[in-house]
Amino acid sequence: MAEAPESQREDAALPSSSLSAPADLSAVEVAAGQEKESVEVMAEVQGVEIKSKEAAELVLGELEESTSQACAAKKIKIEIKDKKEKKHKVDEDEIQKMQILVSSFSEEQLNRYEMYRRSAFPKAAIKRLIQSITGTSVSQNVVIAMSGISKVFVGEVVEEALDVCEKWGESPPLQPKHMREAVRRLKTRGQIPNSKYKKILFH
Numbered sequence: 001m002a003e004a005p006e007s008q009r010e011d012a013a014l015p016s017s018s019l020s021a022p023a024d025l026s027a028v029e030v031a032a033g034q035e036k037e038s039v040e041v042m043a044e045v046q047g048v049e050i051k052s053k054e055a056a057e058l059v060l061g062e063l064e065e066s067t068s069q070a071c072a073a074k075k076i077k078i079e080i081k082d083k084k085e086k087k088h089k090v091d092e093d094e095i096q097k098m099q100i101l102v103s104s105f106s107e108e109q110l111n112r113y114e115m116y117r118r119s120a121f122p123k124a125a126i127k128r129l130i131q132s133i134t135g136t137s138v139s140q141n142v143v144i145a146m147s148g149i150s151k152v153f154v155g156e157v158v159e160e161a162l163d164v165c166e167k168w169g170e171s172p173p174l175q176p177k178h179m180r181e182a183v184r185r186l187k188t189r190g191q192i193p194n195s196k197y198k199k200i201l202f203h
Helices: 003-013 016-103 107-117 121-132 140-168 178-190
Strands: none
Touching: 107 121, 121 140
C-alpha cells in the first residue's frame, strides 16, 4: 500500500516540460506546415502574376504588330491611290496632247494616221510564226504583245523609208529600194539587231 504513493510522488516530481514536449512538437509542425503552405501559395501567386504579365506583354506585342501592319497597309493604299491619280493625270495630258497634234494634221497626214490606227497584223499568222520559231504554244497575251511590237517596228521602217525617199528627191509611193535603205540605216544606228551569226574570237 505504501508503494503507490511513492510512484505518484515520482510522477509528480517529473518536470512539466517533459510532459508538454509532444504538444510543443505538434505546434511546431503545424507552424512549419502553415509556413510551407504560405510559401507555396506565394509561389503560385507569383507564377500567376508572371503568366499574366507575359500574357499582357504578348497581347500588347500583338496589338503593336497589328497596328503597324494596319499603318503599313494604309500607307500602301495611299501610295497606290497617288500612283493611280498621277497615271490618270498623265493619261489625260497625253490625250490632250494627242488631240492638239491630230487637230494640227493636214488632210494627208490625217489619212495616214487613220490607216495606221486601223492597220493590224493577223493574230493567227503571228501565232503560227512564234510557234514555228519557239517550237512551243504561246498564250493570247504574247500574241497580242508581239502584234503590237511588229506594228511599231513596221511603222519605224516606213517612217525611215519616207525620209529616204524625200532625201533622194523622189516622191511616194515607197519602193523596195527605199525600204532596203531604211532597214540598212536602222541597222547602222543599232535600232535593228543583226540576225547574222558572227563568230567571236577571244584572244
